Structures are given as C-alpha cells and as structure tokens.
Amino acid sequence: FAPPSSVGKFGWDTDNWMWPRHTGDFCVFRIYANTKNGPADYSPDNVPYHPEYVAPISLDGYKEGSFCMTLGYPGSTERYLSSYGIEEMMNGINQAMIDVRGVKQAIWKREMDRRPDIRIKYASKYDESSNYWKNSIGTNKAIKHLKVLEKKRAAETALREWIQSHPEEREKLLRLFSSLELDYSNRRETNRALAYFGESFINGPELVQLALEILNFDFEAEEKQVVSRIKRLLEKYDNLDTAIDKEVFAAMLKEFQTKVDKKYLPAMYEKIDTLYNGNIQAYVDSLYATFSITSPKGLKRFLERDTTYNLFEDPAISLSLDLIVKYYEMNQSISGVSEQIEQGERLFNAAMRRMYADRNFYPDANSTMRLSFGTVDGYSPFDGATYDYYTTVKGIFEKVKEHAGDIDFAVQPELLDLLSSGDFGRYANEQGDMSVCFISNNDITGGNSGSAMFNSKGELLGLAFDGNWEAMSSDIVFEPDLQRCIGVDVRYMLFIMEKYGKAGRLIEELKIGR
Structure with a gap:
C-alpha cells in the first residue's frame, strides 16, 4: 500500500525538512517466501513470509517527554571533521x-x-x-x-x-x-x-x-x-x-x-x-x-x-x-594531497580523543544499523517561538487554504471530506483528533528515512522520515536543543490505509495493540 502523493508528498519542497509537518510519508510491503518460509525467486506458489517476531503497533500514542527510540540505517556523518x-x-x-x-x-x-x-x-x-x-x-x-x-x-x-x-x-x-x-x-x-x-x-x-x-x-x-x-x-x-x-x-x-x-x-x-x-x-x-x-x-x-x-x-x-x-x-x-588530508584528519581526531580522554566519543554514522534513543519533545527554534511536539489534520486544512492553487498542497476533495468528518475511530488521539506527525530529539541523518520509531515497550509509534531546518548542520555537529527527528504517526498511516485506501485486509495482518 502507498498513499496518494497528496498525502505522501504533501507540501513537497516547501515543507521538506520543515516543522510543523503534515506529510504522510510511508508505504507498506508484504514480503513473500517459499512454502518453507525461506527466500525464493518469484513463484505463484510463494506465500507471505512469517517472521519469528513482529513488532506490535501502539495506538496509545505519546506525550511530551515520552521515551522514543529509532532503529534504522543512517547514511554518514562527519561530526569530527576539522x-x-x-x-x-x-x-x-x-x-x-x-x-x-x-x-x-x-x-x-x-x-x-x-x-x-x-x-x-x-x-x-x-x-x-x-x-x-x-x-x-x-x-x-x-x-x-x-x-x-x-x-x-x-x-x-x-x-x-x-x-x-x-x-x-x-x-x-x-x-x-x-x-x-x-x-x-x-x-x-x-x-x-x-x-x-x-x-x-x-x-x-x-x-x-x-x-x-x-x-x-x-x-x-x-x-x-x-x-x-x-x-x-x-x-x-x-x-x-x-x-x-x-x-x-x-x-x-x-x-x-x-x-x-x-x-x-x-x-x-x-x-x-x-x-x-x-x-x-x-x-x-x-x-x-x-x-x-x-x-x-x-x-x-x-x-x-x-x-x-x-x-x-x-x-x-x-x-x-x-x-x-x-x-x-x-x-x-x-x-x-587527498591522502595527506585523510591522514591529517585521523591525527587530528585521535589527538582530540586523547585530550578529552574522560569523554565518550560515539562513532560517526557509516550506513550500518544504529539505534538512537531520546524523548518526544517540542522545541524553540528562535526567540518568541515555541513548536509543539505533534501536528493534527487541522494543519492540513490550514495549509491547503494558505497555498490555494499550489499543486504541491492540493488534496483530493474526498480525502478532505474524510478528514473533516472527525470520524477517526480507534486511531484518534486522546483529544479525539487525528495526529499526523510528531517529533523527538533522536539523532538521525540522511538514510534514516523509514526508520522505525518505538516507545519504551518496543511498540511502533511511527516512521522517521525527516529532520528539521534549524538543525541542518547535524551531520557535522549535534545540537541537542534544536535537533529533532520528524516522524509520521502510525495511527495516521493506519487511518489512511483503512478508511481512505479501503485496505482493511492489510490492517488485519498487523499486530495492533489497544
């Protein structure tokens, strides 16, 4: 299942790397295996793969300060570069x-x-x-x-x-x-x-x-x-x-x-x-x-x-x-000269580590699996401005109106009707509204898009897909007060799949908590 581009790319370049965000950036795949649950080339006899463990999905959501961890494959960072x-x-x-x-x-x-x-x-x-x-x-x-x-x-x-x-x-x-x-x-x-x-x-x-x-x-x-x-x-x-x-x-x-x-x-x-x-x-x-x-x-x-x-x-x-x-x-x-620079950067990095021998130095990301933990948290990007830790469908209507005539913010009338109905069922948040995206202070970078975001029980909260504009230098230096990981709420994903996409059969295959 994949949502329409009006959901999956809502805002396009204008909203890319920005918060507040209202983009439903996700897709769902079923993996097939042979009848012995092993890898196989395509065959009409293949059956859905059944892993030993499936991460449960949480419908309870999160609050500000809730534990959050991401697991995925960040690309590369240069945090120790001169x-x-x-x-x-x-x-x-x-x-x-x-x-x-x-x-x-x-x-x-x-x-x-x-x-x-x-x-x-x-x-x-x-x-x-x-x-x-x-x-x-x-x-x-x-x-x-x-x-x-x-x-x-x-x-x-x-x-x-x-x-x-x-x-x-x-x-x-x-x-x-x-x-x-x-x-x-x-x-x-x-x-x-x-x-x-x-x-x-x-x-x-x-x-x-x-x-x-x-x-x-x-x-x-x-x-x-x-x-x-x-x-x-x-x-x-x-x-x-x-x-x-x-x-x-x-x-x-x-x-x-x-x-x-x-x-x-x-x-x-x-x-x-x-x-x-x-x-x-x-x-x-x-x-x-x-x-x-x-x-x-x-x-x-x-x-x-x-x-x-x-x-x-x-x-x-x-x-x-x-x-x-x-x-x-x-x-x-x-x-x-490039070889000399590489050697010089290594010497520089090693000297920094010796000077601060009492500190912990985590390794730069290098496209291998990494786990990052933090909390769901809003932030203040500049004086006088405070951003909340989640967005709702209300923001979709606001942006559609603000960018009237802009194809990057165009949404199908039937989808707008569905969202305006307020009938979100079990996918509604505590206020009865539909959460769309949320942010945490997890450390991510390019390549992390699609990384799972879990709560303290290992239940899926959503999928990471972006960082925030104010901390775009994060590949070079981590700014804990500013850097945020933007994720799409799993409840919004399920709502779009079931109510808009009429893909209830896929919902039945998932392990969903309350």
Missing part, C-alpha cells in the same frame, strides 16, 4: 548541489507542473535530487547561524594549546594544523571543480547517466543479475523525456562553464567551440538528434551485443568516455 574540512564542504559539494540542482530542478518542476504524465515520471528522481539540494541550503545556513566554524576553531585552538603543553604530543603533532591548512588549500580549486563536475554531468543529464551505466555493464555476471540490470535500464529509458533532458544538458553545460576555470573543461567544450562556434544549444541539438542508445532499436542492439553496432561510436558513449577521462585526470591531480 574546520578546514567543513569550509571545503560548504564551498564545494554543498554549493555545487545548491547551484546546479537548482537549475536542473527548475526545468523539471516547470514541466512537472505543466504535464501530469511528466509529474508521475519525474516525481521520484525529483524527490531524490531536491532532498539533498534543500539539505545543502539548510546545512550552509545552519553552519553560519549556529557558528559551527567558530566553535570548531575554538576547539582547535584549545587542542593547539594542549599539544604545546605536552612535549610528547608536540613532537608528534608540531605541524598538524599548518599541514592540514596547506593541504586543503592545495586541493581547494580542483576539489570544488570536481563537485561541480559531478553535479553537472555525472548526476546531471540522464543521457549521460545512462551512457555511463552502459559502459559499466557487466555481461559476465550471473544471468539473473544481467536480466535485472537490463530491466532497470529499460525502466530508465521509459522515464526519460529527451526534450526535457536536452534542455537540462544545455543548462548544465552553461552552468559548469561559468563556475570553474577553463582548465577543468572536458573535451566537448573544445568541440563546441571549433565545430559549433561556441553555440552550446547547437551542440546539444546535434547530440540528441544522433545518439541511439535510448531508442528501442539502439538499446536492443546493445543488449543483444550486435556485432555490427559499434557502441563506442555512439555520440553519447563517446561523450561519456571523454567525461570519464577528465574526471579521472582531475581526481589523480589531487590524489596525493
């Missing part, structure tokens, strides 16, 4: 995401708003792109607002003094900070160019992404894997609108050219200058008129390894090879 590394992140990958994705997404969104078919095709990739685009905006703002760099530099000053006062440390780390500063300075320009390169081309036009995937296609893998990858390629082709992608490609070429020194321009720019008199649009028009890898015939010839079809003569493949060469060349030029 101030030099944070500066590089702000001006490099974060700014590249802000600039480049902003251009690309504006084109996508314009067409998504114009055409319902494009909105459906591009919804997932738009979400994937915009999520970290807005995250980067918020992160850079939070770093400045919370004075993260100043705090880091103060800690580094204290470490310098500690090193100077300990002869054994001074001997080992005499040049630690001067080396880190010099090394980061030596790779600054190229590292920034690499960030813009990755966003403009490798994560930019889908034609390039598809060509790169074809270049990396492994025909020697197991047949099942080959079939699976072919299927993904075909799906990517199905969702690719070449007219939109062509406009994106032209915009990416212009954006990259304005953001980096000409020494970082790949070979295609020389081709644009010599063969097309510097006319980027003419080059892109020619490219999209002559490539064949995304046409049914071209893909078929490639996938069947047609010996009369020279893959490397396809202009999209040739272009991608040029990009790979340039990307490798840029990476190689800073590989030595």
Whole structure:
C-alpha cells in the first residue's frame, strides 16, 4: 500500500525538512517466501513470509517527554571533521548541489507542473535530487547561524594549546594544523571543480547517466543479475523525456562553464567551440538528434551485443568516455594531497580523543544499523517561538487554504471530506483528533528515512522520515536543543490505509495493540 502523493508528498519542497509537518510519508510491503518460509525467486506458489517476531503497533500514542527510540540505517556523518574540512564542504559539494540542482530542478518542476504524465515520471528522481539540494541550503545556513566554524576553531585552538603543553604530543603533532591548512588549500580549486563536475554531468543529464551505466555493464555476471540490470535500464529509458533532458544538458553545460576555470573543461567544450562556434544549444541539438542508445532499436542492439553496432561510436558513449577521462585526470591531480588530508584528519581526531580522554566519543554514522534513543519533545527554534511536539489534520486544512492553487498542497476533495468528518475511530488521539506527525530529539541523518520509531515497550509509534531546518548542520555537529527527528504517526498511516485506501485486509495482518 502507498498513499496518494497528496498525502505522501504533501507540501513537497516547501515543507521538506520543515516543522510543523503534515506529510504522510510511508508505504507498506508484504514480503513473500517459499512454502518453507525461506527466500525464493518469484513463484505463484510463494506465500507471505512469517517472521519469528513482529513488532506490535501502539495506538496509545505519546506525550511530551515520552521515551522514543529509532532503529534504522543512517547514511554518514562527519561530526569530527576539522574546520578546514567543513569550509571545503560548504564551498564545494554543498554549493555545487545548491547551484546546479537548482537549475536542473527548475526545468523539471516547470514541466512537472505543466504535464501530469511528466509529474508521475519525474516525481521520484525529483524527490531524490531536491532532498539533498534543500539539505545543502539548510546545512550552509545552519553552519553560519549556529557558528559551527567558530566553535570548531575554538576547539582547535584549545587542542593547539594542549599539544604545546605536552612535549610528547608536540613532537608528534608540531605541524598538524599548518599541514592540514596547506593541504586543503592545495586541493581547494580542483576539489570544488570536481563537485561541480559531478553535479553537472555525472548526476546531471540522464543521457549521460545512462551512457555511463552502459559502459559499466557487466555481461559476465550471473544471468539473473544481467536480466535485472537490463530491466532497470529499460525502466530508465521509459522515464526519460529527451526534450526535457536536452534542455537540462544545455543548462548544465552553461552552468559548469561559468563556475570553474577553463582548465577543468572536458573535451566537448573544445568541440563546441571549433565545430559549433561556441553555440552550446547547437551542440546539444546535434547530440540528441544522433545518439541511439535510448531508442528501442539502439538499446536492443546493445543488449543483444550486435556485432555490427559499434557502441563506442555512439555520440553519447563517446561523450561519456571523454567525461570519464577528465574526471579521472582531475581526481589523480589531487590524489596525493587527498591522502595527506585523510591522514591529517585521523591525527587530528585521535589527538582530540586523547585530550578529552574522560569523554565518550560515539562513532560517526557509516550506513550500518544504529539505534538512537531520546524523548518526544517540542522545541524553540528562535526567540518568541515555541513548536509543539505533534501536528493534527487541522494543519492540513490550514495549509491547503494558505497555498490555494499550489499543486504541491492540493488534496483530493474526498480525502478532505474524510478528514473533516472527525470520524477517526480507534486511531484518534486522546483529544479525539487525528495526529499526523510528531517529533523527538533522536539523532538521525540522511538514510534514516523509514526508520522505525518505538516507545519504551518496543511498540511502533511511527516512521522517521525527516529532520528539521534549524538543525541542518547535524551531520557535522549535534545540537541537542534544536535537533529533532520528524516522524509520521502510525495511527495516521493506519487511518489512511483503512478508511481512505479501503485496505482493511492489510490492517488485519498487523499486530495492533489497544
């Protein structure tokens, strides 16, 4: 079961990373197994999987101060990074995401708003792109607002003094900070160019992404894997609108050219200058008129390894090879200094731990399973403002009215009628209303979306799906007074499934408490 996008993406970019929130971001899957309850390929004889234990679902809800824990797979954090590394992140990958994705997404969104078919095709990739685009905006703002760099530099000053006062440390780390500063300075320009390169081309036009995937296609893998990858390629082709992608490609070429020194321009720019008199649009028009890898015939010839079809003569493949060469060349030029930075950051981190040997240092997130515990709790983002710890359907109606005419806040009339009826049954909160989202001070980061949120009995309260705007620098520093984990209330999920989706059969399969 999945809710309509008016529920699952209510508010879209406007509300992304924001609180108060009214988004029902969830989906439910049934897992199938063979008749012995083991893993199996698809078969009509498969049966629903029955695990040894199923987490019960709580309908009792929560109060401010209630215990809450999350269990999931956070991506990665850099909580122990030096101030030099944070500066590089702000001006490099974060700014590249802000600039480049902003251009690309504006084109996508314009067409998504114009055409319902494009909105459906591009919804997932738009979400994937915009999520970290807005995250980067918020992160850079939070770093400045919370004075993260100043705090880091103060800690580094204290470490310098500690090193100077300990002869054994001074001997080992005499040049630690001067080396880190010099090394980061030596790779600054190229590292920034690499960030813009990755966003403009490798994560930019889908034609390039598809060509790169074809270049990396492994025909020697197991047949099942080959079939699976072919299927993904075909799906990517199905969702690719070449007219939109062509406009994106032209915009990416212009954006990259304005953001980096000409020494970082790949070979295609020389081709644009010599063969097309510097006319980027003419080059892109020619490219999209002559490539064949995304046409049914071209893909078929490639996938069947047609010996009369020279893959490397396809202009999209040739272009991608040029990009790979340039990307490798840029990476190689800073590989030595990057190794020195990695070593310097390790020495810096180890010295901090020795200086504060009496403290506990938890490890950075690294995409492995993590448990975080805390409490359901509101917060005060700035003077004079206090945010409650949960939202209700009342906020949905307020936002629909406030953003009248905005498709990102449009909700089906029948759903609004259902929510306005007040007939929430056993899913109502203590006040008889319908809770939608809630917040806790649990520690989460990118990758945690979908993490289960439990109460002290191990009963499911909801699913984590976002963080809050005021603490967007949380990947670098945890701010306990500000950082909040946003989750969708499981009661809202069940209500949408049963009353709106008419999926009562799924409710029957769940282990629900009072």
